[in-house]
Amino acid sequence: MTEITTLSQFLKTANTQFQVYDMGRRVQHIDMVAFHQIEELNSAYPSPIQGHAQFAIVFWDASQQHYIWFIKLPLDERGLLSPAPRTQFIKMIIEALGRDPTQALTEQQQEQLANHPFNFKPSQEKLAVFNALVRKQLGGKASPQYEFAYQYLSGQHPTENWQSIGLQGIADVCVRANELDHQTHLTNGFNNWAIEVQIAVCQCLEHLNIDEALAKTILAKLVTAEDKDKSYFLRALASHPKLSQQAIAQLNDTDALSADMLITIAARNWSALKDEQTLTIYLEALAKQPQHFFNQIFADIVAIPLIRTQLLAQLRNPNRSTELATAIGGLFKVTKG
Numbered sequence: 001m002t003e004i005t006t007l008s009q010f011l012k013t014a015n016t017q018f019q020v021y022d023m024g025r026r027v028q029h030i031d032m033v034a035f036h037q038i039e040e041l042n043s044a045y046p047s048p049i050q051g052h053a054q055f056a057i058v059f060w061d062a063s064q065q066h067y068i069w070f071i072k073l074p075l076d077e078r079g080l081l082s083p084a085p086r087t088q089f090i091k092m093i094i095e096a097l098g099r100d101p102t103q104a105l106t107e108q109q110q111e112q113l114a115n116h117p118f119n120f121k122p123s124q125e126k127l128a129v130f131n132a133l134v135r136k137q138l139g140g141k142a143s144p145q146y147e148f149a150y151q152y153l154s155g156q157h158p159t160e161n162w163q164s165i166g167l168q169g170i171a172d173v174c175v176r177a178n179e180l181d182h183q184t185h186l187t188n189g190f191n192n193w194a195i196e197v198q199i200a201v202c203q204c205l206e207h208l209n210i211d212e213a214l215a216k217t218i219l220a221k222l223v224t225a226e227d228k229d230k231s232y233f234l235r236a237l238a239s240h241p242k243l244s245q246q247a248i249a250q251l252n253d254t255d256a257l258s259a260d261m262l263i264t265i266a267a268r269n270w271s272a273l274k275d276e277q278t279l280t281i282y283l284e285a286l287a288k289q290p291q292h293f294f295n296q297i298f299a300d301i302v303a304i305p306l307i308r309t310q311l312l313a314q315l316r317n318p319n320r321s322t323e324l325a326t327a328i329g330g331l332f333k334v335t336k337g
Contacts, residue, residue: 005083006039007071008032010090011059014101018059019137023070023122024049025267026238027129027207029137039086044079044305051075051303054120058134059101066138067101072120079305089118125203128171132204136175145169153201154185155192162194167204170197174204177211187214191221199229202236206268209239219243223250230256231264244272248281257285259293266301273307283314287327294327295334 004010011018020035022028024047030038037043038053045053057069073089074082097103122130135142149169151157157164177183190198202218215237222233230251237244248265251257262285265272273279286294302311314320315328 004090004094005087006036007057007086007090008036008039010093011057011101014061016059016061016101018057019134021056021058021130021133022047023054023056023120023126023130025270027122027126027133029133030055038081041080041083045075045081046305048075048079048303050300053081054122056122056130058138066134070120070122071118073118075303079303079308085118089116092116092118124167126207128167129175129204129207131168132171132175135172142172142176143168146172149173150182150185152197153189153193154181155189159192159194162197165197165200167200170200171204174201174208177208177214183211183214187211187217190214190217195229199232202232206235206238210236212240215240215243219247222247227256227258231260234261234264235268238268238271241269241271241274244269245275245278248272248278252281252285257281259289262286262289262297266297270301270304270307273301274310276310279307279310279314280320284321284324287321287324291327291330295331298331 004013008018020030020032022030024045026047034043038045051074053073053075055069055071055073057071058066059069060066071089074085076082093101131143134140143166145166145168147169148157149165150173152161152165153170153173173182174186177186186201190201193201198221205214205218218233218236222230222237225233234244234247234251237247244265248257248269251261262282265282273282286297289297298311302308320328
């Protein structure tokens with residue numbers, strides 16, 4: 001029998017259908033061609049977190065019973081999946097399940113699969129967006145929380161009733177923004193909601209490609225928001241690099257690029273750093289932080305394929321400030337050490 005070396009091979013051999021989601025920096029559906037490229041080690045994983053790829057795999061058989069695996073696999077220095085752990089995971093699954101991942105499991109098998117070293121648990125916000133995306137993509141109904149969330153966001157309940165709204169319902173509305181009148185309510189109603197709801201909406205929108213009018217509303221809110229809330233509004237602009245760049249420039253002008261903001265940009269708004277001017281602003285602000293923080297964040301973002309080349313070029317940029325040159329020197333000391 002042919003040796004199974006990829007998850008796709010295993011799931012196809014088991015006669016299941018499946019969909020894959022990136023659960024790394026942002027929750028995103030991954031199309032099959034892109035996933036095969038990553039699995040075959042022909043493409044780097046696009047959004048690494050601490051040297052790992054994070055996937056959710058949803059699969060089902062003829063019975064239409066759905067199963068989910070959350071898998072965290074290590075990457076090599078080029079950002080490709082490390083082959084040995086990937087093979088180890090597949091062997092472990094085959095040992096536990098045989099060739100049928102949809103078979104009924106004993107308690108011992110369930111425990112074995114739940115506690116394997118490649119398992120991870122996404123945050124509550126990521127889970128809400130993931131559930132909403134899966135329900136929509138597979139043609140399912142939104143969650144029971146959806147109706148009240150829609151009513152609140154469309155102004156049918158008093159602002160102070162926000163505590164009755166569930167995060168899953170908010171995620172359902174955000175994911176279905178292009179249906180019915182959802183987009184209009186999200187854009188026009190945004191400033192009328194309780195701040196807690198605005199933040200929860202932003203925690204969902206940071207994973208989605210959002211309408212430009214809504215993004216501009218959020219950018220305006222970012223400018224006037226309290227410092228402790230600004231990062232939520234910045235994250236919600238993740239799908240709009242140009243508006244993210246404007247936000248970063250504005251934060252820089254008001255000396256508000258704090259350590260938390262720098263982490264936020266690295267985690268969600270990294271595509272804005274493709275712009276050279278924004279990258280310079282970012283690195284200069286990063287250089288004002290303690291050396292260990294600079295090293296940690298630089299190591300994190302230099303692993304992102306989209307901006308790796310620009311970051312490496314900055315290491316030799318003759319126009320950088322003395323402060324940034326010193327921080328980069330400190331980085332080299334650690335790498336050489």
